[in-house]
Amino acid sequence: MTVTLADVAARAQVSPATVSRVLNGNYPVAASTRERVLRAVDELDYVLNGPASALAAATSDLVGILVNDIADPFFGIMAGAIQGEIGGPGGRAGGERLAVVCNTGGSPERELTYLTLLQRQRAAAVVLTGGAVEDAPHAAAVAAKLRKLAEAGTRVVLCGRPPAPDTRAIALTFDNRGGARALTDHLIGLGHRRLGYIAGPVERTTTRHRLEGHRAALAAAGIEEDPRWTVYGRYDRRSGHEATLELLRRDPSLTAIVAANDSVALGACAALRESGLRIPEDVSVAGFDDLPFSIDCVPSLTTVRLPLAEAGARAGRVAMGREEPPLGGVASIRGELMVRGSSGVPRGAQ
C-alpha cells in the first residue's frame, strides 16, 4: 500500500539502515550509494513516516506557537515572524520543521490543552505569545506544564508575555507599562487633564500593565483619577466603540481617550465621530501596538509601536537555539511612542 523505508531499501539494494542514514544525513554514506538511494526514493515517491520517525528518534520536528487570537494581526505578525525563523519550509534554517500555530482564543483551558497536545507530540519547541491570564490556579497549571515540557527537552519561549517564574522558559517581554506611561505622558503634556481609558479584559497581564503605566503618568502629573474614567472591554474594535459611548455618557467632558490597543482605538474613533465629536479637536485618541492600519486611520493614530516582527523573529531564533537567550532568561522590549494626528491640544487649552 504505502511505500516504506524497507521498500526503498529493497529497490536501492541496500539495508533500511542505510536509507535512513541517507535521509538524515548524519552518518557517512558513500556518494554512489547515496545517489542510488535518492533515486529509489524519487522513483517510489517515498515520504517518510513522521510518527514512526519521531517515535524511534524520540524527537519531533514540530514547533508550536500559541496565540490568543489568530484573526488579530497583532498575533499574526508575531506568528509570521516566529515561523519565518523556525525554518518551516523555505525559512533560512536548514532542517525542515513544522511550525504550527495554535489558536487559544484567550481561553486558559484551551491554552493548557494545546500545551498538553504539544507535549504529547513531543514538540521540539513551544512559543507562547501575548499576555497571560492572571488567575493563580491557572498560572500555576501553565507553569507546571512548561516545566514539564522543558524537562522533556522542549524549548519554551515566551514572546510578548511576562516571565513565568520557576520555569526554564525564556521570556521576551514587552514593556507595556513603560509604553503606556510614555503615551499618557504625551497626552498630559498636550494639556489633557480628563482622560478616559478603555482597558482590555480585566484578568490579563497586558491589560493591567498598560493601565498601570497610564495611571503612573496620571499620578506623576498630580491628576486624581476618576473611577468613571476607566472601562474594561475586549481587545477589538467593537469593544472600543461600546466603551467610548459609555465613557461619553459617564463624563462628556473628557478630552482624551486612551485605548488598550489600536483596534479598540479604531472603534473609539468611530464612536466619537458618530457622536459628532472631532478628533483631535474635541477629543484626542491614542492606541497601542501600531498595527499597519494605524497610520492610515483618519486622522492617523497616535500610538506606541511594538516591534512585533523583530520580537517574533528573535523568539523564533531563541526557540531554535540559534540565538543566545538574554541574560537571566528575561528581556524587556521597549515600545516607541508614535505621535500622529489623533492627539492634539485639548479644546479650551488652546
Place this chain on the structure above:
Amino acid sequence: MTVTLADVAARAQVSPATVSRVLNGNYPVAASTRERVLRAVDELDYVLNGPASALAAATSDLVGILVNDIADPFFGIMAGAIQGEIGGPGGRAGGERLAVVCNTGGSPERELTYLTLLQRQRAAAVVLTGGAVEDAPHAAAVAAKLRKLAEAGTRVVLCGRPPAPDTRAIALTFDNRGGARALTDHLIGLGHRRLGYIAGPVERTTTRHRLEGHRAALAAAGIEEDPRWTVYGRYDRRSGHEATLELLRRDPSLTAIVAANDSVALGACAALRESGLRIPEDVSVAGFDDLPFSIDCVPSLTTVRLPLAEAGARAGRVAMGREEPPLGGVASIRGELMVRGSSGVPRGAQ
C-alpha cells in the same frame, strides 16, 4: 525517565492493553477498572506519546490549515473559524485534534513543502485557503500532492480557493468574479466612466477573477478600458499606496479606484488624501473582502463582503466529516456588495 503506558498499567495493575482502551474509550472496560486506570494516569501525570500512538494506529489527530499570509486578517479570520470547527481543544467537536496553521507566505514551494510535511505527519485533514498560483507546473504538482494525500486517507478541503481538477478535494470557492462585477456595476451606476484598478499579484487566481469581474462590468456598460488604468501589486496597503500614485500619474482624470482588497484600498485612500483629493467627492474608492476595519475607515469603505468566518466554519466541518460536502464537491460562495461612504457620484456628473 518519562512515564509510559506500561508504567500506568503496572501501577493500575492491569495490562497495557487495558490502559490504552480506557484512554481511547472505544472498547468496554469495567467502571471500576477504568477508574483505577484513570487514577494511575493522574498520579503518574502520564501523557500519551503522540507519535507512538499515531504509528500504531496509523492515523494522527493533526489537521493542517494552509494560509498565504498569517498576518493578514483575511486568512486569520478563516483560519480561526476552521480551527473552531476542527475541534482543537475546546472546540465543539469531541476528539482532541491539533489544528495547525501553516504560513506559506504565498510561495508555491513552501506550499508544496508544507503539504509534504503534513503528508509525512499523516495528517487527518488539510484545508488550503486563499487563491492559488496560476503556474501550470506548480498547479500540477499541488494537484498530485493532493491526490496522494487523499489516497492516504487525508481529507482535503479548499476554502476560498478554486477547485482542483482531478482531485478528490472539496472546494468552497468565493465568487470573486461575481462580487467584483457587482462592485464595478455599482460604481458605473453612480456615473463613473474612468476607473482605475489596483490588482493583486498577477499570477494568482483571485487576482484574475476579480479583475475579470471588473472588466466584465466595464464591457457591459460599453466602457472601453484604457490599459493604463490597471496596475498590479501585492495584497497590502503599501502596494495600494504606491499603485494609486502611479495611477494618478498615468491618468489624473480617474474618478474611481477599485482595489484588489480592503488593505489595498486603505493604502489607496491614504495616497489620495496625500494628493489632496477628497473621497468620494474627487475620487471614489472601493475595496473587497469587508474586513473588520473597513467600516471604520473615513469614509467607510464600499466593498464586497465575503463570509470568511462562515466559509471557514463550513470548511472545517467538511474537513472533519461532520457536514456533507456540496454536490459535485464544489460550492460557490457569493459575496455581498456593501455600499458605504467611500463611493459617490463623480465630480461633474453631479
Place this chain on the structure above:
DNA sequence: AGCCGCACAGCAAGCGCTTTCTATATCTGT
C-alpha cells in the same frame, strides 16, 4: 609483506502504542 585502522554497510533491538485474537468469568434462559 603483514598488520592496523578507517570508511562504509548491515543486523537487530527496540521506541511506545494499538488491536486482533484468545481466555476467563459472569450471566441468561429454559
Place this chain on the structure above:
DNA sequence: ACAGATATAGAAAGCGCTTGCTGTGCGGCT
C-alpha cells in the same frame, strides 16, 4: 442446573523508523 451468550481482561504481534554495535574490504604504515 447446564449450554450458550456476554462482558471484560490479557498476550503478543506488529506499526515504520533509528542507531549502537558488528562485520568487511581496503589503503597506509613499518
